[in-house]
Amino acid sequence: MKIERIWAMPNKNTFIVKPIKELLLEEVNKGIWIDPFANKK
Numbered sequence: 001m002k003i004e005r006i007w008a009m010p011n012k013n014t015f016i017v018k019p020i021k022e023l024l025l026e027e028v029n030k031g032i033w034i035d036p037f038a039n040k041k
Helices: 018-027
Strands: none
Touching: none
16 A cells, blocks of 8 residues: 655645545546535536
8 A cells, every 4th residue: 555645736626636536536446436525526
């Protein structure tokens, strides 16, 4: 397991933040992801 600390500009649309988007694309590869607090995504 590799743990990194990456800074990115905060955004109210959480899944648009580049490091978060990349993490989700890497880790969530099938199924449905539901987050009621994700705003537009």
